[in-house]
Amino acid sequence: MTPPGPPGGAGKADGAPAPRADARRNRARILAAAAEVFAERGASATTEEVARRAGVAIGTVFRHFPTKDDLLAAIMKDLLERLTAEVGALASAGDPRTALFGFFTRLVAQAAARKTVVELLSRSGVEVQAAQPLQALRAGIGELLTLGQRSAAIREDARIDEVMALLTSTCQGALRAGWDDDLQRRTLAVIFDGLRPRASLEVRPANTGD
Amino acid sequence: MTPPGPPGGAGKADGAPAPRADARRNRARILAAAAEVFAERGASATTEEVARRAGVAIGTVFRHFPTKDDLLAAIMKDLLERLTAEVGALASAGDPRTALFGFFTRLVAQAAARKTVVELLSRSGVEVQAAQPLQALRAGIGELLTLGQRSAAIREDARIDEVMALLTSTCQGALRAGWDDDLQRRTLAVIFDGLRPRASLEVRPANTGD
DNA sequence: CAGTAACATGAGTGCGTACTCGATTTAGAA
DNA sequence: TTCTAAATCGAGTACGCACTCATGTTACTG
Incomplete structure (x- = not known):
């Protein structure tokens, strides 16, 4: 969803x-078709398949x-x-104690259907071009992390780096054959338990500030 | 008019x-060279590079x-x-409380140097051919898991499936740019904490039976 | 309704790489 | 040594796929 704007003024600088x-119109159709094709077949799908699905010629x-990159x-x-x-949206309206875990779960669940993204995360060429949006996502997830920590649902010493590492690794893992709902639940359970405070029994008031 | 089959009446069945x-000799050299090349460049390295490294012609x-598969x-x-x-070896001689975690750590640390294996784990064609050795490794790791559980170092409800999923996922993650020692330590710390019994304070004698 | 520039088309090109095969060398038996 | 089948060699082939360009078509302007 990135239309450059209304075509009204020809006087663009x-x-x-x-x-x-x-x-x-064709640009939009190509983007939609490419999203589908790459999601199904991975980044190694051919450009011709994308053109066919979009109903345009390869040259277009x-x-x-x-x-292709x-x-x-x-x-x-x-x-x-x-x-x-x-x-x-989750950061501003969701339950801070479950926001990160919920987002984590949803993303991993969709990984198989979004094969491309997972692959691309380990590609240098494309990575550079998408560096800024990736940083934005990282910042957003960092916010969820902080919220969880403030409500004592996540251990204090967890940092955004390992959260991102666990997230991308698990998404890649979700692509493997044999990954079903039960395995996903158990795998995420281990990770989430690892992210929780160890001494969850020591109830202490949520730190209001730093 | 040369019928296919073993030459003459050689007695081998x-x-x-x-x-x-x-x-x-050449077979061994090719295998060694291939292990090196694929470890460095990944599975997309060319067969020619393997031949060059082995000092033989491509035909050989x-x-x-x-x-190639x-x-x-x-x-x-x-x-x-x-x-x-x-x-x-670990199962028979190592410390049962740390054997699994130690092996896990070592494998992840070597993942970057063994790019091929990690890649191949998500390839169906090769996977089939290596199914048996993979099952053997899985069984061995399962033993480490059981040992850890018997010594109360690993939670009782952990199963081999999610341990393998976590292991392969983390190995893949270790290939990513930006993965350094510190990140590895922190990421594994989360996973290992998740694999430990939650109420580790309740010291109970190791169950001798079931 | 022209006029024209932007756009679409798809057969074709270039290139990388897995794989082949006849010529040549070499190991091992007699 | 001599002989021959096994093994090596490496230029050549086949093929998939990213990318091009001359030709035809369509949307906007006046």
Whole structure:
């Protein structure tokens, strides 16, 4: 969901004077088709398959996205932005004691359907292009972490780095054959227990400040 | 008009009458070179690079391993067998309270240097060929798990499935950029805490029976 | 309704890489 | 040593796939 804006004023100062109507429509169709195809087949799916699914010729795909990596990066950016929005909503409205664990669970559950993203997280070329959206998501998850810590649901010494490492690793693990609901529940249970305060019996008032 | 089959009436009943000396030597060199190359460059390294490193022609590689997947499977089998032996030694001689965690740590630490294996764990084609050695390793790790549980170092409800899932996921995670010693220590700390009994304060005698 | 530039099309090109095969060398038996 | 089948060699083939470009089509302007 990144339309550059209404085509109204041709007097834009940037290098994109005015995209034609069919061009905008095709760009959107290609992005949607690519998201589907790469989610199903992984990043090694061919550009031709994307073109076929979008109902356009191969040349049209390359007109909008000069290289395959550009296309992958565009999808990645899209998804990361949507996840960041979701995290933001949880941070402001969700239960701070379960927000992080809930988001963690949902993301892992969707990993299989979003094969591309998981793969791309370990690719340097695309990673660079999507660095900013990734940082935004990381910041949002960091907020969930802090909220959980403030409500004594998460151990104080946990840092965002290992949370992200556990998250991406588990998402990759979810792609493996034999990963079912029960295995996911048990695996996440171990990780979540590890993230909880060890001495949960010592009830202490939530720290209001630092 | 040369019918296929073993030459003449050689008395061997199996399909491999007698490998020549240079053939055996080259096979070993190719395996060693392939292990190196794939460990460094991952499974996408070219067969030519393997041949160059082994000091043989490309044709020789394909004589010993008809397809690239055959070569990858051979390496995989080799490594899995070595790991299984290591696990076996730990089970019979190591400290049962730390054996699993120690093996887990060592394997993750070596993941980056053994890029291939981690990749191959999520490949169906090769997976099938290496199913048996993988089962053996799984059984060995299961033994470490049981030992840890008997000495009250690991929670009773942990099963081999999630231990394997956590292990492979974390190995994959270790391949990512930015993974350093400190991050590894913190990430494993979370997982290990999650695997420990929650009420570790209640010291109870090790159950001798069930 | 032209006029035209932006856009779409899809057969074709280039390249990387797994895999082949006839020529050549070598190990091992007689 | 001599002989031959096994083994090596490496240029060549096949093929998939990212990417191009001459030609045809469509949307906007006046």
